[in-house]
Every structure is written in structure tokens, then in C-alpha cells.
Amino acid sequence: MNANPRLLSIHDFTYQLPPERIAPEPLPQRDQSRLLVYREGELTDRRFYELPTEVPTGSLLVFNDTKVVRARLFAHKPTGGIIELFCLEPVAPHRAIEPAMQQTGSCVWKCLVGNGKRWKSGPVLLEFMAQGQPATLTAERQEVADGYSLIRFSWEPAELPFAEVLRGAGHLPLPPYLNRPDTDVDAVRYQTVYAAQEGAVAAPTAGLHFSETVLQELQARGIETAHVTLHVGAGTFQPVKADRMAEHPMHAEPISVTPAFLRQLLMHSKGPVLAVGTTSLRTLESLYWLGVQLLQDPSSADAPLHVSQWQPYEPGSEIPAAEALQALLHYLKKTGADVLHATTQLLIAPGYRFRLAQGLITNFHQPESTLLLLVAALVGPQWRQLYEHALSNDYRFLSYGDSSLLLP
Template sequence: MNQENAPDNLSLLVYDLPEERIAKHPLDQRDSSQLLVYRDGEIKDSTFSKIGSELPANTTLFFNNTKVIPARLFFHKDTGALIEIFLLKPLQPSEVISQVMEATDAVTWECMVGNFKKWKDGQTLKLSLNDGTVDITLTASIENRSEMCISFTWDNTNYSFAEIVELAGKVPLPPYLNREAIDADKERYQTVYSEKEGAVAAPTAGLHFTDKVLEELANNGVKESFLTLHVSAGTFQPIKVKNPKDHPMHSEQMAVEKQAIEDVINSEFVIPVGTTSMRTLESLYWFGVRLLNGNESFDIQKLEIYNNSENLPARKESFQAILNWMNKGDISQLIGKTEIFIMPGYQFRVCNGLITNFHQPGSTLLLLVSAFLKGNWKKVYNHALENNYRFLSYGDSSLLLP
């Protein structure tokens, strides 16, 4: 593992993606997507519904069960001016997303605000809501303009903030789709196993799974495990610096149950569903390393994974350290943050394979794929481009087994 092996020029991770290859809408059937299987340098074309026949024996799939919230809130001033508030990161009553979504009176979030200059300090914005039986008023006010901290209150404590945004908000589609969300996106830009509210972008590798596919996988002996990483808007942030190492990596919140830790320990072949699951699993490994070195903080920094390459524990030892620590402290769920920045030169410590879509040129996600395929990403992407695969969030899938 050597940070010096990382590309120092972003042009090495750029390819030509024609606009017409970007999937603007999902296919009618989730599992009818094409599946590119890359195994030991060889490529095979398949269909996602058949993924079970392509998985190695004794595989455990790790799914990110985060749920996308309708994070785009639209208010009108008395003058008619439209103010859009995009929820980014909770601040009060807690920074833990699950606790904020359960709040029933007031919350504060760091936000992006459209038309912010027309919203003056001291002015409140109000939005009338109705769930079919009850009228509710949602009020927004500026708590800190420079840091874009916005407070929200509502006048019915029978409703959680999760329920309020469900009534008030719109699904935040990726910017490269260049379209507004429609009703179908509420279901389709969500995995069938989504459960924990808090993401502002979907873990899109999971969009191809159906209940039928999951049932068939279970019947074929494929194990499943769930963890949570609340995908932030930073996942779409393009790398704008020449040297990728200088990119300001976004921080994302994770919540991991003890069962998932045990599942890693007992797994022979670990395959994350999506880059977010992969980043969570690799971050957990480094938390285990911290614990073995007497550091109990679970806040993985952007480049710390490149600072220590000697005498590192095996996967099982690291995760056993986490399990022992949880048992000792009677902790059932880990809450942590990660900025982990995986790029060429990184040695993967947990993951044996990866299920993922096809990513934007020059993105942090493509850097991760390049790291996992040890530079062979162009072979995979050229094949996908030459064989009419659909790209990005609503596009086709790949199973990578280097």
C-alpha cells in the first residue's frame, strides 16, 4: 500500500462518456439491467437477474440499507421568490442522522440554499403541508448565514422530521440526470431493502436487486448482511484539482450493527454491493487497527490509510478487535464517520469483489474502481462503451472479481 502509487494527474482517469450513454431513467424491471462480469482479467456479458450464478462459493453480500430522504425543500417568500433548501448534514438536536430524523419538534441542518441572497436574516419561511387528514406548517429560519445553518420547526409533535420531509420534500436526483424528479423516482431511486433514513443520494449498485433476486440468492446459499452509510451530496463532487490527492474528500456517517461485524469475521468471500458498502467495510478495518493501537475514535481521515503499512492485522483480527470492544462496552451499534479516499496504491483489506455501476470520468468513485482493478478499469469501461451498456446511477451493473 503506497500513496506514491496514486495517480498524480487526473487525465489518467478520464474517458469519453457520450451524453446518450447516461441512463436518464431506470429500466422497467430492476433486474433486467445488463451485468458485466470481470473475473481474473476476462469479461463476460450477462443479465443482473442471473447474478447468483456468477458469485463465487461462500459469498457474503454486504448491502448499504440507507434510505434516500426527499432532501429538497421548496419555500416561497411573500414576494413570490422561490427559496430551495437542500438538506446536507444534521447539527441539532444531534449530529447522528437517525436521531435527527426521529425528532418531533425542531431540528437544525447545514444546507445548500438556492436564492439565499433573497432570504434576509430574521425572516421565516413557511410551508403548508397536509397528509390527507391533518394540516401542518413547516417553518424555516436562518440560524447562521455564513455556515448555512437552517432551523426547522413544525406545529404538530405527532410527526417526526422524517415524516415531515416525506410530506414536504422532493427526491434529490443526481445533477448529471439534468431533469426534475417525477413520482416514479420516489420508488425507483431507492433500493428495495432501504430502511435507515438519511441519505441524499442512493447507493445505486443496489437498485438492480429485487425481492425475487434476493430470495434466489438466499436459496442458493449466498449470505447477506446489512450496514449503513448515509450517502452525502459530496459523492457527486467532481475532482477539480490536477492531483487527486489534493481533492477535499467528503465525510459520511456510518451506522453498523454488531451482527455485521460478526458477519465479516465469519465470511470467506466478502463482496460489497456498491462503493459505499466497500468504503464502509474498509473504514471498519482501519477502526479495528485503531483499536489495536489503543485509539477508540471512529472517525477515519482521508489519507490515514496510507500512513501505516507495516505489521497490519489480517481482516479477521481487526474485526475481532471491534467485536471485543463492542462486547466489552455493551455496544450494539457503531456510529462513526469516514473520509476514506481509496485510490490506486491502496491495498484492500476486506473486500474480495465488488458489485457496482459505471461511474463518471475523473470521479472519486472511478478512482476506487481503478484501485480495485489495479489499473484495468479501462478494459472494463471500453467493453461497456462498445457493448451499449448504460452508465451512471440508473445505468447497468458490473460484478468485479479481480
């Protein structure tokens, strides 16, 4: 490693982002956004619908197919006051997203609570329509810790899965910096066209630019595509408050991939592997470190698979990527699992050496964010030139903003 990310100061990864450059709404058409192509140090201005002509021949594009759930709930106290509940992650009876979304009757989630000081005791209620019939959701606060609350939800009709409860009662959790309520437009546009697996509380925004037309054009040009799942957590908006990255706790997020995807990665040799979004990139790189872990410490197979924040920066692993992927396939065969489930806290920052991803499609990120660190790890100090070009050429920034194709 040519740098120690623990010693990095986040203040070295900042730039002036004028508020008017933050895109408040999506463009009328997904693929009309602008695309800044960075290829071996050269910058070119394009439109996103031109992406298929810019992607290297023989590439494999890896998409995150997570789907944003309507995780914001506005419940009423008996006295009429409104309490906002932002569902972050399930706690009981399931901690994994997929079974938690299918849970019926009642469940416990970790939530952020708005207007919480006005909620002294007792349940709050929310009435809504689900599957064409009236329904009621009751929320009770069980405990408060570290700024979060554990909320027990129960609902009638009890046979409804929690996914249906959120669909009927909830609102899309738009990024906090948009500072506006969600609309019918957001219901469509704050999801990717290929979203499939419910569980994210923020969109994998690099994918928002892809239209069916762009996907068909990629296919026509022989570009391979594949899907992984990382359920984006609210931690993606967590600011870095520490002076040194060593003191910043990276948030953990669940990932899942199929054996078919691992085999596709192993067999792909025609061109670069390009991640669509930082979440796809973190998933790809986390797979390498999970495989390394299984090879170096076979007993780790007995515990839930997890990549820690600093694992890649420990004294080295020179295990080839193919061996790491084979280890994951062997683990799945041995355990009889049809999907690889794990969690990742991986922090990608300058000093990181990429093992599986060779390029990235991504939006323009907030100053002093872990997402900007990831971009700097991929393209090096030229990230400044990239962002200065975008700022001086009227690119739109953040979730609903424009896109970039980074081919270092």
C-alpha cells in the same frame, strides 16, 4: 503500497462519456439491466437477473441498507418567490442522523440554498400534508459559511418527527446530472428494495438492480447476505477540482454496523466477500482501519471513531483483518453499545490494498471521480478496457444505468 495516491492526478482517470449514454430514467424492471462481468481479466455480457449464477459459490454479499430521504424542500417567500433548500446533514440538537430524523418541533440542518440571493431576510414557509393532516414548515437562515447555510426549521404540528416532515414536504434529491424533477416512479425506483435506515441524500445505486426475485435466487443458491449502513452524502457528487489528490478533501459519511455483522464477517470463510456498491465497500474497508486504530492507539476509544482520508497510506499496518474485527467487538462489549457508529473519509485509490472486500457489484461512474479511482484500485489499469467495452456495447451509465460484477 505500490503507489502513493496523494500524487495521483485525477486527469489520468478520465474517459469520454457522451451525454446520451447517461441513463435518464430507470428501466421498467430492476433486474433487466445489463451486467458486465469482469472475472480475472475476462469480460462477459449478462443481464442482472443472471447475477446469482455468476456470483462465486460461498460468497458473502454485503448490502448498504440506507434509505434516501426526501431532502429537497421548495419553500415560499412572503412575496411569492421560491427558495430551494437541500438538507445535507443535521447540526442541532443532534448531529447523528438517526436521532435527528426523530427530532420533534424544531432542528438545525446544514443546507444548500437555491435562489439564495433572493432570500434577504425573514422566514420562508412550506405548507404540506403529514399523516393526513395539514402542516406548516418554517425555515430561517441563521448563517452562511463555505457555500452552505445553517437553516433552523420549525413546524406545526410540533409533535411530528422530522422524518415525517420530510416525507410530507420534501422531494427526492435525484443526482444533479439528471436535471429533471422527481416523479412517482423515482419515489419507488430511487430506493433499493431492502432500504431500511433513513438518512441518505443519494441512493446506493448498485443496489437498485436487485429485485425480490434475484434476492430469493441468491438465497436458494446458498449465497450469504448481510447489511451495513452508510448514509450517502451529497459529497458523493463532489467533483475533484484539485490537480493532485493530495489537495482533494474527501467527504465524511456516517457508518453503522451491528456486532452480529462483525461476527458474521469473522466467521465467513467459504468464499469471497463481495460489496454491493462502493458505499458497502468503503464501509467494509473502514471497519478494518477502525480496528487497527483501536489496537495501535487505545486512547482513540475515548473519542468518536473516525477513519481519515489518508490513514491507510501511512507507514504500514500488517495487522490481520480478524484481529481488527475482534478489536471492534471488544470495543462494543466494553462500551455496552449495541451498534458501532463511526464516520469515514476513506479514499480508496490505486495503491490501496484491500483487507476485507474481494469483489464489487457497481454501476459505471463519472469520469474524474473518486468512485472511478476506487474501481481502478480494485481492478488495476484494466478499468479502461472495462469502460471501453461498456461504451462500445451500449451500456447505460451512472445512477440509473447498468451494472458490473468485478471479480479481480
